[in-house]
Amino acid sequence: MANALQFCATVQAASPVFSKRMHCQSSWHRPSPTPSYNCNYNFVATSSVLSKRSRRSLKVSCEAANVDLLETNKIDNEAEKKITCVMKFGGSSVASAERMREVAELILSFPNERPVIVLSAMGKTTNKLLLAGEKAVCCGVTNVDSIEELGFIKELHKRTVKELEVDESVIAKHLEELEQLLKGIAMMKELTPRTKDYLVSFGECMSTRIFAAYMNKIGAKARQYDAFEIGFITTDDFTNADILEATYPAVAKSLVGDWTSDPAIPIVTGYLGKGWRSCAITTLGRGGSDLTATTIGKALGLSEIQVWKDVDGVLTCDPNIYPHAEPVPYLTFDEAAELAYFGAQVLHPQSMRPAREGDIPVRVKNSYNPNAPGTLITRARDMSKAVLTSIVLKRNVTMLDIVSTRMLGQFGFLAKVFSTFEDLGISVDVVATSEELDHVVEELEKIAVVNLLQHRSIISLIGNVQRSSLILEKAFHVLRTLGVNVQMISQGASKVNISLIVNDDEAEQCVKSLHEAFFETDISELEWECVSGNGSAST
Numbered sequence: 001m002a003n004a005l006q007f008c009a010t011v012q013a014a015s016p017v018f019s020k021r022m023h024c025q026s027s028w029h030r031p032s033p034t035p036s037y038n039c040n041y042n043f044v045a046t047s048s049v050l051s052k053r054s055r056r057s058l059k060v061s062c063e064a065a066n067v068d069l070l071e072t073n074k075i076d077n078e079a080e081k082k083i084t085c086v087m088k089f090g091g092s093s094v095a096s097a098e099r100m101r102e103v104a105e106l107i108l109s110f111p112n113e114r115p116v117i118v119l120s121a122m123g124k125t126t127n128k129l130l131l132a133g134e135k136a137v138c139c140g141v142t143n144v145d146s147i148e149e150l151g152f153i154k155e156l157h158k159r160t161v162k163e164l165e166v167d168e169s170v171i172a173k174h175l176e177e178l179e180q181l182l183k184g185i186a187m188m189k190e191l192t193p194r195t196k197d198y199l200v201s202f203g204e205c206m207s208t209r210i211f212a213a214y215m216n217k218i219g220a221k222a223r224q225y226d227a228f229e230i231g232f233i234t235t236d237d238f239t240n241a242d243i244l245e246a247t248y249p250a251v252a253k254s255l256v257g258d259w260t261s262d263p264a265i266p267i268v269t270g271y272l273g274k275g276w277r278s279c280a281i282t283t284l285g286r287g288g289s290d291l292t293a294t295t296i297g298k299a300l301g302l303s304e305i306q307v308w309k310d311v312d313g314v315l316t317c318d319p320n321i322y323p324h325a326e327p328v329p330y331l332t333f334d335e336a337a338e339l340a341y342f343g344a345q346v347l348h349p350q351s352m353r354p355a356r357e358g359d360i361p362v363r364v365k366n367s368y369n370p371n372a373p374g375t376l377i378t379r380a381r382d383m384s385k386a387v388l389t390s391i392v393l394k395r396n397v398t399m400l401d402i403v404s405t406r407m408l409g410q411f412g413f414l415a416k417v418f419s420t421f422e423d424l425g426i427s428v429d430v431v432a433t434s435e436e437l438d439h440v441v442e443e444l445e446k447i448a449v450v451n452l453l454q455h456r457s458i459i460s461l462i463g464n465v466q467r468s469s470l471i472l473e474k475a476f477h478v479l480r481t482l483g484v485n486v487q488m489i490s491q492g493a494s495k496v497n498i499s500l501i502v503n504d505d506e507a508e509q510c511v512k513s514l515h516e517a518f519f520e521t522d523i524s525e526l527e528w529e530c531v532s533g534n535g536s537a538s539t
């Protein structure tokens with residue numbers, strides 16, 4: 001349908017006017033006149049009906065009737081306007097009724113955006129649900145209702161519903177089912193990954209229902225969606241499922257189809273999907289709502305993906321390790337992906353993939369401080385001045401030192417090493433449990449001398465590896481000053497990351513000192529030190 005044009009007809013005192021205000025989008029329409037005086041009357045016609053000719057004749061009639069005709073503004077047909085962006089709000093952004101109110105206000109403060117909203121579970125609900133599940137395994141059916149975490153979750157959600165003044169019925173069924181599920185777990189004395197995913201899904205299912213009800217209550221038409229019902233199709237890897245390609249067209253069809261027939265702000269559960277074989281609820285790994293948002297961004301071909309956090313964007317390091325961390329204004333998808341993969345909690349490790357594939361900018365913003373510029377993540381950025389972007393620490397990593405006993409040739413040796421990891425389902429660079437590692441060592445000892453070095457940390461230096469000599473020179477100078485011995489160094493294939501392995505107990509101090517050296521020192525000073533031999537080269 002064509003856009004509607006609004007005309008404001010101000011009727012002079014002597015003329016009878018129409019007191020009623022009406023919107024008619026299909027035809028030029030006048031309501032039956034209700035005589036009164038000195039009133040304004042607004043009426044609307046579609047531009048297709050109101051052609052140039054009819055506009056001219058309307059003008060003439062208005063003049064004859066002593067009526068001022070003013071074209072005031074356009075009222076676009078909502079269904080015709082496309083969804084513009086996706087906004088994801090994490091657990092901390094929707095942790096309470098007050099936070100939900102602020103988020104609603106924030107969404108509505110962008111009148112030109114028509115967003116899809118993705119929400120995580122409220123606050124720490126996911127952790128509490130998992131703890132409740134673990135307690136249910138051994139507490140006995142009759143004790144389920146006294147599990148502390150269940151009480152907490154019930155209280156939090158009921159209080160939120162009450163404070164937002166929405167109907168408790170929006171979550172009543174879910175709270176009842178949650179208790180039933182915990183009783184089932186208690187009965188079976190078992191919590192499988194599949195059940196875990198079903199269990200944690202209650203968090204997002206409830207937060208989105210409450211928020212959608214609240215939006216509707218304040219007059220912003222919204223519609224709640226469970227991701228597993230609208231085409232989020234995943235592998236059946238419970239607790240860490242992967243999004244399958246079929247998701248994109250299915251999600252687009254669902255969301256755009258509903259929007260076109262009856263526009264309402266979609267409020268979608270983050271983190272959840274449906275296993276393609278099992279048809280059971282799956283989750284995308286902790287922090288997976290970021291991935292839900294970028295998947296929607298790509299599926300709908302949106303112009304921007306926004307992820308709203310509780311920090312001023314991606315920071316130069318984890319603020320919990322070093323409070324002087326500063327926001328990074330620009331990042332490339334590669335940098336952000338590497339940062340997330342190496343453990344920066346701020347983004348889900350897989351979340352950059354759909355954004356990069358769809359070439360959709362991702363903006364990381366602070367829902368507590370919306371005016372802060374945040375971080376803009378795009379395909380490319382000006383790297384001419386970039387040295388280091390961010391420092392990421394991954395603790396409690398095990399290092400395997402493998403020396404060939406030369407029973408196999410070099411190729412055969414490496415093939416055997418990697419097939420051992422594959423057979424045991426262990427990804428290199430990811431923390432593995434010691435039990436898994438026992439098997440690895442057992443297998444590898446058939447062909448090598450193996451040393452298992454535990455309690456290590458990976459410090460990843462994300463930045464411009466075109467300047468790796470400068471980065472390394474400075475980093476080694478800092479570490480040497482601290483008396484820290486680097487046990488391994490590797491440069492990521494993506495060329496944005498240099499990783500150093502140090503002992504766990506030295507790692508935090510290393511991050512602080514590296515941060516001071518790279519981010520609290522002028523870049524020209526860094527270069528000068530290297531050129532003049534004032535840095536590690538001279539020490």
Ligand SMILES: Nc1ncnc2c1ncn2[C@@H]1O[C@H](COP(=O)(O)OP(=O)(O)O)[C@@H](O)[C@H]1O
Pocket residue numbers: 089090091092093120287308309310311313314315316317318319320344345346347390
């Ligand atoms: N480099 C980093 N930049 C920003 N935040 C980081 C970084 N490393 C770790 N964090 C932590 O990540 C948190 C934000 O991620 P997360 O808890 O997943 O947010 P949300 O639940 O809002 O999605 C921050 O509060 C911060 O403590």
Ligand SMILES: N[C@@H](CC(=O)OP(=O)(O)O)C(=O)O
Pocket residue numbers: 089090091092120121126127203270271285286287288289290
């Ligand atoms: N609620 C899930 C998914 C998620 O993305 O959460 P958050 O956005 O709060 O990190 C979790 O805690 O893992």
